[in-house]
Amino acid sequence: MRNSLSSAIPLIVVTLFLGACRRDMQDQPKYKPLAESNFFADHRSARPMVDDTVPRGFLRTDLARYTGKMNGADIDYFPIAITRADVERGRDRFNIYCSPCHSRLGDGNGLIVKRGYRNPPSYYSDRVMKGKVGHFFDVVTNGFGAMPSYATRVNPDDRWRIIAYIRVLQFSQTATVNDVPQEDRNQLTGGAPATTTAAASHPNSPPQSTVGPNEVPSPFSGVIPPAVPFNPNAPSGTESNRPYGQSGAPGVLPVDTTVTTEGAK
Numbered sequence: 001m002r003n004s005l006s007s008a009i010p011l012i013v014v015t016l017f018l019g020a021c022r023r024d025m026q027d028q029p030k031y032k033p034l035a036e037s038n039f040f041a042d043h044r045s046a047r048p049m050v051d052d053t054v055p056r057g058f059l060r061t062d063l064a065r066y067t068g069k070m071n072g073a074d075i076d077y078f079p080i081a082i083t084r085a086d087v088e089r090g091r092d093r094f095n096i097y098c099s100p101c102h103s104r105l106g107d108g109n110g111l112i113v114k115r116g117y118r119n120p121p122s123y124y125s126d127r128v129m130k131g132k133v134g135h136f137f138d139v140v141t142n143g144f145g146a147m148p149s150y151a152t153r154v155n156p157d158d159r160w161r162i163i164a165y166i167r168v169l170q171f172s173q174t175a176t177v178n179d180v181p182q183e184d185r186n187q188l189t190g191g192a193p194a195t196t197t198a199a200a201s202h203p204n205s206p207p208q209s210t211v212g213p214n215e216v217p218s219p220f221s222g223v224i225p226p227a228v229p230f231n232p233n234a235p236s237g238t239e240s241n242r243p244y245g246q247s248g249a250p251g252v253l254p255v256d257t258t259v260t261t262e263g264a265k
Contacts (some may be wrong), residue, residue: 034046067138068135068138078133089166090158106169125168133160141156
């Protein structure tokens with residue numbers, strides 16, 4: 001009896017393992033994306049969303065923020081707060097998604113256009129300058145003319161950030177010097193900041209350069225002459241009495257560095 005049980009144990013173990021080795025783990029009863037199905041009448045395995053249901057995280061009750069419209073009309077204000085960081089983010093997204101057609105300047109001469117794609121309108125045309133931000137949002141979301149929809153590539157808040165950056169581009173073409181803060185105006189004309197000018201006029205300020213506007217320093221030849229050790233006891237004008245790096249080239253006056261103690265007390 002004991003021998004029969006001992007010989008049956010391996011058989012039981014093998015039977016259990018073989019029973020667990022089904023191909024359902026490998027060949028799972030599932031559909032691959034967009035695979036055909038014979039179960040549904042329309043033969044689509046990817047089913048449309050059930051009516052009157054909202055996926056988690058997609059409850060978008062703020063119509064202005066997610067459609068750019070209120071009561072069916074384009075809004076003319078930003079439904080989210082726009083900070084400098086948002087404008088920087090908008091510039092980043094604009095350069096990625098918009099500049100290939102609109103160019104980084106927004107003039108409609110992007111690289112894709114130069115290769116035959118339809119020319120988009122310039123952001124600086126009178127019609128676009130007066131366009132409402134809600135219209136811009138609708139165009140990015142749903143497309144317009146030859147422009148496709150970017151709804152799947154740019155999330156709603158980033159669309160508003162891109163529009164904010166477009167407004168910055170437009171403002172840059174109509175702004176005047178009076179719109180620039182006083183402390184930044186000197187940078188537009190190439191002048192030195194006011195603080196630097198004030199410091200230069202101080203009696204204890206270091207001496208300023210006297211090089212004229214048409215004077216250009218001699219270019220560096222790229223050859224460094226050998227250094228000559230200084231010998232204070234050598235006669236004036238000898239090679240060993242020249243400063244480091246100064247050779248005895250014709251026309252170069254030697255520097256008298258003779259050390260004397262005459263008159264010292």
